[in-house]
Amino acid sequence: MAGAMQRENLDGLVCSGHHPHRPLDKNKKCEKIAIPSQRGASNIYFPVIRSAISIPPWTNPINDIINANRRVIESYEEDFGEVGLQKAYEKFFASKYTRQEFDEAYTRIKNKIQEYTEIKEMEYAAIINHTDLAYQRDVKYFKAEEVRINNGLDKYFSRIIKIHRLREVMVLLGFMRMEAPEPEVDEPNHICKLNKKGGQESWLPAVEINGEGIFVEFNKNQISRWKNTPEVKRLSEKYKDYYNKFCNDKGWTMYKERTAEYISGV
Structure with a gap:
């Protein structure tokens, strides 16, 4: 089984476009490479x-x-x-x-x-x-x-x-x-x-x-005071930028920005 799941072993195999959960649907044309x-x-x-x-x-x-x-x-x-x-x-x-x-x-x-x-x-x-x-x-x-x-x-x-x-x-x-x-x-x-x-x-x-x-x-006042400390504020902005980039890389258009307040509340 060593190497059987590597992508290069499935070169040329593309998606069939079949949806088994929709038995009444015909297969759609799909050119995406199959992922093992x-x-x-x-x-x-x-x-x-x-x-x-x-x-x-x-x-x-x-x-x-x-x-x-x-x-x-x-x-x-x-x-x-x-x-x-x-x-x-x-x-x-x-x-x-x-x-x-x-x-x-x-x-x-x-x-x-x-x-x-x-x-x-x-x-x-x-x-x-x-x-x-x-x-x-x-x-x-x-x-x-x-x-x-x-x-x-x-x-x-x-x-x-x-x-x-x-x-x-x-x-x-x-x-x-x-x-x-x-x-x-x-x-x-x-x-x-x-x-x-x-x-x-x-x-x-x-x-x-x-x-x-x-x-x-x-307590939102307590969280606000914590967020406004210099070190937390710096990390919060960094986290927000990373999360925005993460969403954009995935093509997500509908999401809420997240800062250190989100982490403190979970």
Whole structure:
């Protein structure tokens, strides 16, 4: 087996363009050179997963009704405009919800969140503002409680929140070969997607996870003082430059810059 995995031993062998996870698709022409790898290698398969916690207003059951009947609603709207929307409201929602609730939910779903980073920002806002009435409408999926910080720890932590109840939805978008996906990159290159654009597949595998957790928020003033020390500031700029170069070399266009603050918070 010595030398069997060297690239020069596979000169002339190119990718067949075959996707075994899409049995209905024809092979695509691909001129890329095949890269040998052992079947049990850890880099042969990296799942690309997106996850989000269930927070109001997305936990409202009206969202499920809209998603289940979305094609019908959209066809009514396309054919009859406002009259069609009223007809859809009367058919599916009038017995339980007001027209305003339907309009708000339907608009929210049509303008669905596009970027992965935006979802995380919404989750952060829900957790730190958990006492607001807007986030207490459905404790079945999301319930949180502030914890008193003992003397001495407040130097390092601004708040600690116990999350008694939480539902997370995880969706498998596809997979990558040879290199792992970057969590905060919305569309990294080389993803082999399970559901291709314009394809016959109309769904993705997903799982719901119910549990609890602890949210810890670091003292931002303390981190800011630490970041502004000359040595840390120098290393922080160096780290940011290296990370930007790393992302650019990989062809990533959607990513957040990282400094020493990111390292201190993980």
